[in-house]
Every structure is written in structure tokens, then in C-alpha cells.
Amino acid sequence: MKIPGIASAVPLSLVFLALMVLGSYGRAQVSEQMTPLLLAVQDAPVPFTGSDGRVHLVYELEMTNFSSAEILVEKVEVFDDGVSLQTLDTTAVAERLQPAGMRESVGTLARSTRALLFLNVVLAPGAKVPAELSHRVALRVSAAPAGQQEFDQSGGKTTVDRRPVASIGPPLRGMRYISADSCCDAVRHTRAALPVNGRVWVAQRYAVDWEQTDAGGHIYAGPRDKLESYAIFGQPVLAVANAVVVSVIDGEPEQTPGNYPTNIPLDKADGNSIILDLGHQRYALYAHMQPGSLKVHRGDKVQLGQVIGLVGDTGNSVVPHLHFQVTDGPSSLSSNGLPYEISEFQVTGATAGTKAFDEAESNGTPLPITPVAPPHTVKQAMPLDQLIISFAPH
């Protein structure tokens, strides 16, 4: 194979890259460019209003390095009809780009690697919701000839999914709840992309692990390994809408708080759990409840606010908490997370972040909280990550 300017002995990978930088040879009627980084969006974002009053577009931009060389992703821009909505610089990309099956993020994609860039596009106040999004990515391909290593690539067009967002009631009642690992930049739920039944799903995209503090800011007081030490243990769990029960799992034993359970099979990870059919292809999952506390059966109709169980520590759970999520299917893993908006709640504070929360949860020390005074009443919004929240009655 003879390529102008390239020695015939060079590896095929470099020929490939040379083709990319040399462009077309004039035979094709349309302009052709090698695009070693393939961009795609599998699940269109569903816009929703967060408790910050802003509209968020949360989705994953899939990147495939279809080459035999490393690619550094230097910049990613998100566009609405040619207008830039968000720019991620090299550092921001490196915090949000995760190779398939990895929990660690990277800035450089190894050869032949597929990855997801987890995006949270926050619209300016009052801005119209885009109909379609597109992307421009600035790359550095180290194996390309000097001076031709950096170039831009566009792709990953997606529509914006304008299906109505579920409006629901609160899953709990009372004060001082923590919206742990909620949307949109926390990693443990929003980035839980899992290959199940032949497809990648992000069922936990908008999941929350609800925890609670006592009046002194402690997540637990007393022995760490005792269920009753935890402020949230035994709190009533509420139906978030008039709904039909489609799945009930009961009989799973409590874990010992503070210990990560081992060898939990996939079908027992939710512990004692309930899935409600909210209608319009939306399903609410409640996980980790107390054994024997589930008050409903498959096929039952429940009413908004009805107590359906008690908060426990069953399944894949390290401390008592309520895992709550809404998805587009009646399963906890092979479905896609959907946003929802809670009709009304109060934000009374914000924690110092996930790291501080993890420390308070481990050590039983007071959770550092910046109060919101007076408390901020929020209507029709999703509680964002690491807020202190009261639900009526409070």
C-alpha cells in the first residue's frame, strides 16, 4: 500500500491516522474525514426541573476509540442548533469520562476502548429547552504526525425526549432527610451504567439514597452496628402516587450496619423491595426495607401517601436507608432511569458534599451542614444531591 508522504513500512495504524489527517483524495463527491472517535447517544435526555430551579439535561455521550492509538479528549462542547450550551475542558472531561465497566474516570481513551461521558447540561434560567443536541469534541491523537495531532470532530446528535416528567409525592415524611447520591454529578447512582440482558442501562440515573440525621446532625447515635442507632431506621415508606403494585420481595434479613455485605446475588441486591406502576410507563422502586414490614402484595392498588413498608438495611446495603428511583420498566436493573418531580418539599440545608457525608456515615460524627435560612419551599422539582430536606408533615 503506497500513501504519499508515508513510508510503506509503517504500521497500518499509522496509515490509518495518515488517511485521517491527509483527508480525501478527491474521488468522493462528498467530503470525507476519518473519525477515529465515534460518538453516539443511546438514551435521549428527558429535561426536568431540579431543586435549584434550573432545567437539567442528564445523559451519556458514548465514545468509541476506533483506532489503535490513544486519544486525549481535550474539550467537549454541547450545542443547541449551533449555540453552545456547555463546554467541558480537559479537566472536566477527565472527571466525567468512564471506560465501559470502569468506575474510575479518565481523560485519555486507550486504543480500542469504549467509554461513556456522563453529562449534566444545565440550561440558563428562562432558556428554551432544545429540540436536539449535538457535540463537538477536540481531540489529540498522539500517533498522528507532529503538527497534525489535534483536530475537532462532531457527532452524537440526539433529540431531547419531551415526554412528561412524573409528578409524585414524597417517599417519606418528616425532617432532616439527606438526598444522598442524587442527581446529577454524584457518581454512585448517576454513573451506574450496567450491561444487563444485552444492553447498557442506567436504571439508577436519578436514584436517591435517602438517609436522615437526628437533631444533632448524626446519621447514627449509639453503636454503629445496631440498626436502631440510625435516625432513619423504621421510618414509614410512602406510596408516591396512586399506583398498582407490580413487584414485592420480602423475607430478606437485615444486614449488620457498617459492614459491606458480600456475595449478594443480583436478584437480592434490592433487599425487601416494592415496585409500583405509576402509569405512563413509569415505575417506582423502593429498596432495602425491613423484613416483614411490607404491607402490600402484587396487584394491590395503593393510594398516594399510603404506608407501604418501613426503612431497613436489607440486600446490598451498608447502613439503613431508602433507595428510591423511577424507571421506564418494572425492573430494578434492565430499565432506564427517568426523572421525576416531587410536588412539594423544603430544603433546610446543604451538606459539605459526598466526602463529608461518607465520613459522617462511617464515624457517627455530626454531618457538616450549611443551613438554608429560612427554609426554601420547593414545588415540582427533583431534590438534587446532598441537600437536607423536610417532607410534610414536618
Ligand SMILES: [Zn+2]
Ligand atoms: Zn442506592
